Amino acid sequence: MQTETQRSSSGNTLASRVPRLEIRHLVRQFDGRPVVDDVSLSIMPGQVTCLLGPSGCGKSTTLRMIAGVEMQDSGEIWVDGKLICDTVFRVPPERRQIGLMFQDFALFPHLSVAGNVAYGLRGGKDEKRARVVELLERVDLLQFIDGYPHQLSGGEQQRVALARALAPRPRIMLMDEPFSGLDNRLRDGIRDETLGLLKEEDTAVLLVTHEPEEAMRMADEIALMRDGRIVQQGAPYNVYTRPVDRAAVSFFSDANVLNAQVNGALAQTPFGQFLAPGVPDGTNVDIVFRPQHVKIDFDRAGVGPLPTPTDGVAARGTVVRARFMGHESLVEFRMDFDDKILKVTVPNVFLPAEGRVMWLTIRRDRCFVFPTSR
Template structure:
């Protein structure tokens, strides 16, 4: 059954997938689509259902309900199921699973059919793309982890899959190599015009690689969109916290306004007396060194200043993390400052917050 055709049709589409193991709903009504040449990241904490979703698409696990389409053609529902080997879907996992007794060339050619000369040509083409032509007749044990990962990529791409499913494929690599390998892998996948669904629990990896992020939690996709939008327009406090450390300022709404030590925030739609949380990342709190003697006067962009005393300061490499105890209620706020800034404990400083970078949510119960 073909429901969609044309240049804008998704290469992969899943609709309302559900999967339960025992009493636990692991995947709960998950829907998404991926176009040719697009990289979509399923991002979320361990145990949220990301890998199970991937396994259902691959055909390793069977969904309890829902449908999976490739190029508009139904490949699996609860009654009809195309076997995994006929789905034209490539798989890459954290474990490269190369055959140790086979050469690099034989590993890459493993899933290929046809004439020997055609297989060899495809192997040579892919190894050139991943800069491993020199290793064609070597064995996996003489290669580094990053090189083995590139062989695994070439093997997965060899049969020209329409879709590539990747489950934490870079997590076993050394941090110093990871960024380069990710960038090389992304370039090859884009060149092959493959639709990619990448599972990761690392926000940095998703931001670096994805055209679109699907943020997953407790078996559901809670937010989906471009990385910029996911980061700058988060759906709730947990979404903000997944991408970075956060500060939370608690108050209550009154007449569509919420009073805080940093001035008032608009809270339309909130009931009077309803608990409100103003969330701001540490890098968006500013230290005002020129405010001494002027007090907590409001400014057009940053609102009212509030004073805190330094509790601790640490240098983190590219920035300094300064922890403050606020004078108004003894709450703690964390501030990141570029470069080296290490004030002594108990140093009083005025703080202002980037009001355009604050998020206002109903307090979580």
């Protein structure tokens, strides 16, 4: 027989497996064109999920449907295991316990900092004041409690907006590029501070951004969107290192591409052979690799390094341009075999002279082989 403690613990474990937010097969069309096309995802309490993708791919429309300001054409939205919206039943936005943060903080200029944070709070005056003080202390702005938005810096206004969004204790926080308007010097600190507070509150966070670096820094899970659909979803490391296609590689970083044709599960290139298991003979493929996974070697009287299983065959190129980027150097080569440009990044300072001949090899374990889509 279970004790009361065991039953409670078991119940909590079961409850913890229920997503705080779950959307199922959301579809939204404008003028017959699908803007959001069969999007599904779930977010646990305290988890940060990032909808990442280029402008116009449906990220913000998805957020608006979850918030209740946009109605889906089909699909369902669930919060803590309860349906809050389908095409028949709909909980109004103000009853969904969902907080919103956008690039435009939209603070009320005629209200004090305290008034902004208390806006939308219910309860008595003393209860509201206590919640305002608690949150302003947490964002280190209690000294501005009686000030007004125009007296604050951009970073301070952002923290007031965060406190206001947190005040009613939302179960879910929706964030649409909320940090893009901030100075670069402030952005990292305020992002980390914001997420720390949200995790302390056990809030499920859905963040929209078009910046891969921001998504990698903030998210527990990334949902990569393209043309209204989620094309890949998972932990940042997995999305980055196991991209689903050539476009996914290119979205996160510069990418070099070799074109080849498969024969006997091998693709032959000037850099040697690449494995293409399961790809039918005669299939055209793109061999995609990032600049940081190219090795550079010196020319020795027209001879390069010997082939190796790890790096394959060396190919010769001529330096076109070299630039120091701060943490690394970017060197561009014009390759002898096709006269195209190949980009290489090297840690620290490496600035070979224009016109210098060098040899390049590619790490086989860092390449991706995809059937050519064009």
